[in-house]
Amino acid sequence: MHLRSLVLENFRCYERVELRFARGLNAVLGPNASGKTTILEAIYLLSTTTSPRSGSAKEMIRHGESWARVTGVFTVRDRDLTMRMTLGDPSGGRSGRKTIEVDGREIASRRRAVGRVQSVLFWIGELEVVKGPxxxxxxxxxxxxxxxxxxxxxxxxxxxxxxxxxxxxxxxxxxxxxxxxxxxxxxxxxxxxxxxxxxxxxxxxxxxxxxxxxxxxxxxxxxxxxxxxxxxxxxxxxxxxxxxxxxxxxxxxxxxxxxxxxxxxxxxxxxxxxxxxxxxxxxxxxxxxxxxxxxxxxxxxxxxxxxxxxEDQPILLLDDCLSELDVNRCGAMLDLSHDHEQMIVTSACCPEELERRLADARVITTDGTSADCGYARAD
Ligand SMILES: Nc1ncnc2c1ncn2[C@@H]1O[C@H](COP(=O)(O)OP(=O)(O)O)[C@@H](O)[C@H]1O
Ligand SMILES: [Mg+2]
CATH class of the missing domain: 1.20.1050.90 (RecF/RecN/SMC, N-terminal domain)
Structure with missing residues (x-):
């Protein structure tokens, strides 16, 4: 399966952004605190209904707003699947609400939404699997x-x-x-x-x-x-x-x-x-x-x-894992994208091994110069 487009509304630092992804390798590039992890967090949220970073929905809503929404259009076994998650209530109702819609229909139980889109996320918190209790x-x-x-x-x-x-x-x-x-x-x-x-x-x-x-x-x-x-x-x-x-x-x-x-x-x-x-x-x-x-x-x-x-290929989401790998390991890791339908990597820098592969990758850049985390996209 793979993600084709992602719309973030009032989600963390994003007011509204629409991003397009391709099969194969996708690189999300941008300086620190520009919203790279946020993009992976949103994708992970659609696949598991929970954030890897915070348990509370409120934290994910853009400061000063009362609701947030993440919408993803995926291709799953050659069919379109639209997953949407709304945190809070855009019409001003209950603020603690968390609504999940699949192809426009609201899903009553969160558990029934899990697993429709599969993703595997590697981020800094993952170290706890090795180091933690x-x-x-x-x-x-x-x-x-x-x-x-x-x-x-x-x-x-x-x-x-x-x-x-x-x-x-x-x-x-x-x-x-x-x-x-x-x-x-x-x-x-x-x-x-x-x-x-x-x-x-x-x-x-x-x-x-x-x-x-x-x-x-x-x-x-x-x-x-x-x-x-x-x-x-x-x-x-x-x-x-x-x-x-x-x-x-x-x-x-x-x-x-x-x-x-x-x-x-x-x-x-x-x-x-x-x-x-x-x-x-x-x-x-x-x-x-x-x-x-x-x-x-x-x-x-x-x-x-x-x-x-x-028989479904989960989407690989790899947050910030290139900078600490040496050249060989970095190259070996990026080459794994050939084995996966879709791999989305984020990086604050562009190591040479990544740069060499960018011609074949979809590049998404978050622009940290704007307080709104505006973005530019290179197709
Ligand atoms: N609820 C929120 N409202 C507004 N901004 C937020 C919210 N939560 C986090 N941020 C900001 O979003 C920015 C992007 O964070 P992050 O995605 O972790 O960046 P990166 O991975 O590029 O370093 C940070 O500057 C952070 O302060
Ligand atoms: Mg980050």
Whole structure:
């Protein structure tokens, strides 16, 4: 799939702008704070309904305005698809509203809008996947798998609900208010949904691991091997039935400790992913450069796995990742655009490797000299 045009209205620094994109490589160029990341943020918003930068819709609305709107026209499997997201209410109604329209029709639930357009974004925040706590890697998995599978999102919602209920009950049991048997129905749901999540994550990481190792090598760091491994809270050997049994057994063993602590001690909410370079833990011992390249390889791998699974090619959105790569890596990364239907890169500078490819790319420039982030477009 690819994006053909994007209209931003009252979105962050843009009052109104219409941008056109092409298949293949697109370069968004402009000085710092001129609105490059904002463009990728808007595209990502249309594909996931959430911003990578801020949870609140209000922050994205241009200062002094009460609403914002992002409209994208995509080509998905040779058909047009128009996605539009409105933050706030242009007719002056409720300010907290967030409306999503697909081909002009309003979509009632946000979840039904997710996944129609697939995108994979690499931006500075992505480093947290490598450097941050385990919760960052679980969010990565949830977002990556969830974008391809509504069933996974359902399992996740069921799991979270069961976890919450179970934790409340455990606290009540500790206070002597309830009998341990009351846990059973929630334990059943927790295990059922949790086993499905565990299996999905294991499968996904097996695919992601081999793709990311290959990409890491291709990015010109062949001398160092990246390995990505699932570190599940509940052991995964065998099929869903085996995981279910192991999960039940562990919970039974941990019952006393769970009551003592008032929370569920095992399950996918405790999962992690280990990332290593030549068997050395990247989170604790990796250099900034190693962590960055690994995060980039993971993101590019995410796009490949999505393509293999869904037969749709996600749009690759790469924010500011050229400046820190050396010439070879920069060239290798840009060459990956040949493997993808569409790749949109932003850069504050124009490294030689990019300049050499601009003749074949669509160039969009944000003009930082104007407070309104005006733009000029070279077709
Ligand atoms: N809600 C908003 N209203 C107006 N301007 C905003 C808003 N949010 C962010 N900005 C401004 O938008 C500009 C562009 O930001 P960004 O897209 O991150 O730029 P770049 O990626 O080119 O460095 C910044 O100057 C920022 O201050
Ligand atoms: Mg930026």
């Amino acid at each position: 385990p919760s960052e890697r679980r969010s990565f998995l949830n977002q990556a798998i969830g974008q391809m599978s509504a069933r996974y999102l359902d399992d996740l919602a069921r799991y979270r609900r069961a976890l919450r209920q179970r934790n409340e009950l455990l606290k009540e049991i500790a206070r002597g208010g309830r009998n341990g048997r009351a846990l059973a129905p929630w334990t059943r749901t927790l295990v059922e949904a949790g086993a499905a999540i565990t299996i999905d994550r294991a499968e996904y990481l097996a695919a992601l691991g081999s793709e990311s190792s290959a990409l890491h090598e291709r990015l010109g760091v062949g001398a160092e091997a990246l390995s990505v491994n699932y570190a599940p809270s509940v052991g995964v050997s065998g099929n869903e039935e085996d995981v279910t049994r192991a999960f039940h057994e562990t919970l039974a063993q941990m019952h006393d400790r769970e009551v003592e602590r008032g929370s569920t001690q095992t399950g996918p909410h405790r999962d992690d992913v280990t990332l290593a370079i030549d068997d050395v833990d990247l989170r604790r011992f990796g250099s900034q450069g190693q962590q960055r390249t690994a995060a980039l390889a993971l993101k590019l791998a995410q796009a490949r796995v999505a393509r293999a699974r869904t």
